[in-house]
Amino acid sequence: MSAQRMTLELRRKLANVGRGRLGRQLRLATGLIALAIPLSGCGTGALWDKFLAKDDTFVDEPADKLYNEGLYLMNQRKDPKAASKKFEEVDRQHPYSDWARKSLLMSAYAFYNAGDYDSCIGAATRYVTLHPGSPDAAYAQYLIAASHYDQIPDITRDQGRTEKATAALEEVIRKYPTSEYAVSAKAKLEGARDQLAGREMNVGRYYMEKRDYTAAINRFKTVVTRYQTTRHVEEALARLTEAYMAIGIVGEAQTAAAVLGHNFPDSRWYQDAYNLVKSGGVEPSENTSSYISKAFKKLGLG
Missing domain, CATH: 1.25.40.10 (Tetratricopeptide repeat domain)
Known part of the structure; x- marks a missing residue:
């Protein structure tokens, strides 16, 4: 279909619209379409048929x-x-x-x-x-x-x-x-x-190797106070015993060893902690005012 026939067909459809504002808008649209149609070349016939036909392309599906x-x-x-x-x-x-x-x-x-x-x-x-x-x-x-x-x-x-x-x-x-x-x-x-506790233990061990005992204690303390029910807590208590003994805070070392022995008497980590405090001339002994003791009593584990 030629551009001229297409324009005439559209004008015929607009004939009943009237002379109001909508009619003026549609006549303007007609002129724009007439200008645009020649640009689309030989495919204008199919495009025009689509325009005039009822468009079912965008009908919603159930x-x-x-x-x-x-x-x-x-x-x-x-x-x-x-x-x-x-x-x-x-x-x-x-x-x-x-x-x-x-x-x-x-x-x-x-x-x-x-x-x-x-x-x-x-x-x-x-x-x-x-x-x-x-x-x-x-x-x-x-x-x-x-x-x-x-x-x-x-x-x-x-x-x-x-x-x-x-x-x-x-x-x-x-x-x-x-x-x-x-x-x-x-x-x-x-x-x-358990994963979060494992991360703390991994970093704590790194600090122990560097002999940065204070930084290591902070990591092991997190495990003891926040992740007591994870599988890492036994090692954390043993590491606290080791770190506290290294910096001379023997009371906390004794408490860590005592809490470890009370809650995990068969743990291999308890044997290490016990031997460590004994080598310092003392016995495992729990100070109930220590954060270590309180952490376990809070859960009913102490």
């Missing part, structure tokens, strides 16, 4: 259809990335529907399965913000925590992600203590705390 397609891609095709796009499309096309709420959570789950943890955290955080009273809010919070937890680095690296995992896991336990996710969150929390 929410349940998109949602079920997402489930199929997730469960049958094992394609979480494609599934997440379907769930996001539900939210885009039907933003205030119940399907959108369900899809937002499924989108977070799909992102998690795809290993796209940042996107999972974003979607799950949005869900908790928009639907805090939903029965599924606990699961959304758990996905946030699990996404951080799965990215925990080894103890030689910065533990910022571990601290975020710890905070998010504690949030699950605090806000949803009776949910099925609280049990798993507690198990993961112990793993995250």
Whole structure:
């Protein structure tokens, strides 16, 4: 179809519009289209047919259809990335529907399965913000925590992600203590705390090798006062015994050895601590005013 015929056809459609403001705007648009059409070359016929025809290109798909397609891609095709796009499309096309709420959570789950943890955290955080009273809010919070937890680095690296995992896991336990996710969150929390304690021990050992005993004590003190339930606490008490003996604070060394022996009598670390204080001419003896003693009594371990 030629540009002239296309312009005439559009003017015919505008004939019933009237002489008002809308008519003037449309006539102006007609002129602009007439100028633009020659630039598109031989493809103008198809373009014009599209313009005049009823455009079904952007008709919304039913929410349940998109949602079920997402489930199929997730469960049958094992394609979480494609599934997440379907769930996001539900939210885009039907933003205030119940399907959108369900899809937002499924989108977070799909992102998690795809290993796209940042996107999972974003979607799950949005869900908790928009639907805090939903029965599924606990699961959304758990996905946030699990996404951080799965990215925990080894103890030689910065533990910022571990601290975020710890905070998010504690949030699950605090806000949803009776949910099925609280049990798993507690198990993961112990793993995250153990990682943080391991980091402190790693740095503390470094300072011990450098004979910077004060810096080393600060690291071992953190383990004893904050991470008493981790597997690192036995060594931390033994290292405190060693460091305090090295700088002549014998009372704290005796207390560290005594607390170690009381709580972990069969530990190989206790034997080392016991021998160390004995070599200094004293016995393990607990000073109940010491932070070491108080830390364990607070947990009912002392």
